[in-house]
Amino acid sequence: MAQQAGTRNRPLSPHLQIWRWGPGMLSSILHRATGIAASVGILVLLWWLGALVSGPAAYAKFAAVAGHPLGILILVGISYSVIAHGVTGIRHFVLDTGAGYELEQNKLWANVCTAAGFVLTALFWAALLLR
């Protein structure tokens, strides 16, 4: 870690382990984690498009990997990441306006957003499989 003159041995502000875990913190770190995972999802999208360009044989290979239980698990993970990141992203938009910091409100909407990520993902897959 880079240390600047005048900052050595000075007390640090309380970090992660000091605070009691709360819904707002969960929603916030999930936003970051799902954002990173969704970025990886872009690479899977590119693989899909590349296979599509390369022709039916390459596409069949992709479809076999994507259709494997492990492949489906990864696709579910990516779809959850994208959806959950969108929902918590909207939460951050609201927080950016300066609204929603009252303790009860903040807790409520953090919990709603965390739950909505899972619910909307389940609905998406239900719609996909039942169409």
Add this chain to the structure above:
Amino acid sequence: MGNGTSIGRVRGKGSAHSGAHHWLQFRYTSVGSLLLTVWFGVSLLMLPNFSYTAVREWLASPISATALALFIIVNVWHAQQGLRVVIEDYVHEEGNKFASLIALNLVCFAAAAFGLFCVVRLALGGA
């Protein structure tokens, strides 16, 4: 000879006037990302199936191809902005940070170029 304290070195220099730029740009791309990702999700649900012919047919339409091109641009852009913030938060050593950001930018430009090339090939036939 000391250089004064951290606060002493910057006092009186005024704002850098660029701090909000990245933050605002990040919000702009997030709006585009939200709209286009909803389009993408709905489009997937509206496909009859994910067979080679069905997906090719979907992306042969100019509207789908244009939207997918925008989808790739805005999401790679937004991912670059987000991962940049993550790197800046966790990689403190200047040299490593610089190298990480360069690597991130290279991957993102390559990803966008490849994605757009694929969209063009799919839209204009070929292969």
